[in-house]
Amino acid sequence: MSQDGPPYQVTGSMIEVMDILAETLDFCFKYVVPDDRQFGRQDANGSWTGMIGLLARHEADMTGVVVGLDLDRRTVADFSDFLYMDQERLIYKRPVVESDMAGFLKPFTLSSWMMVVATLVAMAGVVLLTRQVTPQPARHCPGTDGESSRQQETVWNSLLDTGLWSVAVSLAQSSTLVPRGMRQKAVVGMWLLLALIISTVYRSNLKAMLIKPRLVLPFSNLEELVETSIPCFTFRGTLLHRNIEAAEEGTTMWRLNKVLYTHNDVALGVRDMSLGKHVLFTTYVGLLSVLHSHFLQTKSCSLYMTDDSYYGSKSLTLAFPKGSQLRQKVDPIIVKLREFGILGRAFMKFVAHSKTCLNSDPGSVDSALRPLQMGDMYGVCLVYVGGITLAAATLLMEVVIALRKRGGKRSARE
Structure with missing residues (x-):
């Protein structure tokens, strides 16, 4: 038997399944790890690597972990009935709330701020117009020689007064402007009400952003990922790796090759992903194990997984050498284990904490309050x-x- 050994293949549950098979069929087994630690891919000369290569050369009797089923692998190996149905997903480090120098501008969008500024200018002009329609009596200003001189208010002074008044009202500050006539009183009253609404909405949005901020995720699907410069990592020798390499030119998967890199060091790949160095693109079954392990280590859900799946659902099965008699004995047991829910129970037992993170909102932040920093x-x-x-x-x-x-x-x- 061959065993790849990575945690993303949920080896804990597979060990339990293998123990059931060994006890039921009364056989002993030992694990054989391929030198390249790959699941198996076909080279240019037609030979196979990894676990599939061990089976093709009859150096192993079956796989000790589930593998993906496809047509090329089917030509050199036989596969059991499926144990699980799987999909490909993306997982990445969830961003955290950081200080934002422009945070006080975030309650309104750019277009909203432009409308507010335009309203300030328009309101100053309307007040000025009503002021000209209803002219103000001349003001008496004492001259330096003690005599009084009349000074008629200019348009520039009126515009300055009305502009300062419109800004002062929006900032809830006092103003020396005294409205005259019904026209100007109506305009002033309308702007007072509108300024109250704008300032109330601004304070409410700002308070909501400070109390319960929302995270802006860098991407939510594969199409958004390829528009970013974030590297994407997948495990070498998997079906997913081969499908990405063979993707048709111009497709989203083909564009992913520009930021894709691969290796088979599972611990390194998962660690770098949790540090935000790259995105991890692999099977949903494997990512549940990653979420579970990460939660056990950090006691938090600092990773998030996309909802979209790629290439549709595929079968995860056990593989055997071509013409193996052992497959015919294993298939009935697998069907019973699956239909009675034993496979699902064994699987979820080893990824129990993944449910906690899957049920959490990826756009929310931790309940712990973040102290304000100088950048704020x-x-x-x-x-x-x-x-x-x-x-x-x-x-x-x-x-x-x-x-x-x-x-x-x-x-x-x-």
């Missing part, structure tokens, strides 16, 4: 510092202009 404050601080700088520059310009005017008036008197 940079964006707001930059806006605050920018506002203070702009206000200080404006004040300085006003002081300079006022001093120049005062100096000009003194020169005229002299």
